[in-house]
Amino acid sequence: xxxxxxxxxxxxxxxxxVLDIDGTLFNDEKTITPKTKNVLKKAxxxxxxxxxxxxxxxxxxxxxxxxxxxxxxxxxxCCFNGSQVVDCTTTDLLFNAPMSIDMGxxxxxxxKAFNVNPMVYKDAxxxxxxxxxxxxxYESRLGRLxxxxxxxxxxxxxxxxxxxxxSGDPEYLQENYQLxxxxxxxxxxxxxxxxxxxxxxxxxxxxxxxxxxALNKLGYTNENCIAFGDAQNDLSIINFAKVGVAMGxxxxxxxxxxDEVTLDNNHDGIYEALIKHIPELA
Numbered sequence: 001x002x003x004x005x006x007x008x009x010x011x012x013x014x015x016x017x018v019l020d021i022d023g024t025l026f027n028d029e030k031t032i033t034p035k036t037k038n039v040l041k042k043a044x045x046x047x048x049x050x051x052x053x054x055x056x057x058x059x060x061x062x063x064x065x066x067x068x069x070x071x072x073x074x075x076x077x078c079c080f081n082g083s084q085v086v087d088c089t090t091t092d093l094l095f096n097a098p099m100s101i102d103m104g105x106x107x108x109x110x111x112k113a114f115n116v117n118p119m120v121y122k123d124a125x126x127x128x129x130x131x132x133x134x135x136x137x138y139e140s141r142l143g144r145l146x147x148x149x150x151x152x153x154x155x156x157x158x159x160x161x162x163x164x165x166x167s168g169d170p171e172y173l174q175e176n177y178q179l180x181x182x183x184x185x186x187x188x189x190x191x192x193x194x195x196x197x198x199x200x201x202x203x204x205x206x207x208x209x210x211x212x213x214a215l216n217k218l219g220y221t222n223e224n225c226i227a228f229g230d231a232q233n234d235l236s237i238i239n240f241a242k243v244g245v246a247m248g249x250x251x252x253x254x255x256x257x258x259d260e261v262t263l264d265n266n267h268d269g270i271y272e273a274l275i276k277h278i279p280e281l282a
Contacts (some may be wrong), residue, residue: 013242014277016220017043018078018211018227019270020234021054021064022142024247027266032067035268039281043274044073046281049218053078053207053227053237055163055193057121058086060143074218080121081193081233082210083162083201094214098160099188099202107164107184107200108154114180116168116198118153120161121145129153135167135196163201170195193233207233208240226277228262228270229254245273 017040019025027033040050050070052061061077065088068075075088085095111118117133119126126145128136140147150156177198181190189201215221227241230250238244238257246255248264255261262269275282
C-alpha cells in the first residue's frame with residue numbers, strides 16, 4: 001500500500017473543489033451523503049478550498065456551507081450561476097455582476113408576452129407576480145426566501161438584479177425560449193437551468209468567469225481546480241477546471257465536455273473522483 005505525504009498532495013496541484021449543488025452535491029433526496037460530506041470536510045482540513053457553485057442565491061447556500069463547515073476554511077459561494085461570489089468566513093463579496101435596472105425592466109416587460117412566471121431576488125425575498133404560480137414555492141424553498149407578490153414586477157424593480165428567473169411548462173419553454181431571449185441574446189446570458197427554468201443574467205456571466213476573478217484574489221487559477229457538475233449551467237466550470245468531472249447522471253452534453261465521468265449523485269460520485277485524484281483523502 002502506498003503512503004502519501006503532504007508534499008505529494010501539493011504536487012498534484014488540486015487545491016480547489018468546485019461543486020454544483022442539485023444533481024451533483026445533493027442526491028435525489030436533496031441531502032449530502034455521509035461519505036461525500038466527510039471527504040469534503042477532510043479536504044478542507046488538509047487545506048483545500050471548497051466552492052459551492054449554483055444558480056441559487058446566497059441565502060439558499062448558507063445552510064449547505066454550514067453543514068460542510070466552510071466558514072472555518074474560507075469556502076466560497078458562487079451564486080446566481082456566477083453573478084456573485086461570497087467568502088463564507090468574511091461574507092465579503094469577491095465578485096458581483098448584476099444587470100442594470102433598465103435591462104431588468106426590459107426583460108420583465110418582454111416576459112409579459114409569454115406564459116411564464118418571472119421571479120426576481122432581493123435580500124431575503126423572492127418577488128413574483130403570482131405567489132401560487134408554477135415553481136414559485138419550489139424556488140422560494142430552495143433559496144430559503146420569503147415570497148413577496150407584487151402587481152407589476154417591471155414597475156416594482158428599483159435595484160440591479162443578479163438574475164431574473166422564469167418558470168414554465170417544459171414543453172412551452174422549449175417552444176418559446178428563442179423568442180424569449182431574442183431581444184437580449186447579444187446583451188445578456190440566457191440559458192436553461194432546468195427543463196422548467198429559463199433565466200437571464202448579465203452579459204458574460206457564468207460560473208467560470210466569476211471563479212476566475214475570485215480565485216485569482218486568493219492566489220489560485222483554473223490549474224488548481226477540480227469541478228463537478230451535471231447540467232448545462234455547469235459547462236463553464238467543467239471546461240474551466242484542470243479536471244472537469246461529470247456526474248453519472250449528467251446530461252450527454254456535460255459528459256462529452258468533461259475530462260471524466262464519475263458515479264451518479266446517489267452513489268458518491270464526488271467521493272470516488274476525489275480519492276482517485278487525491279488518494280490520501282480515502
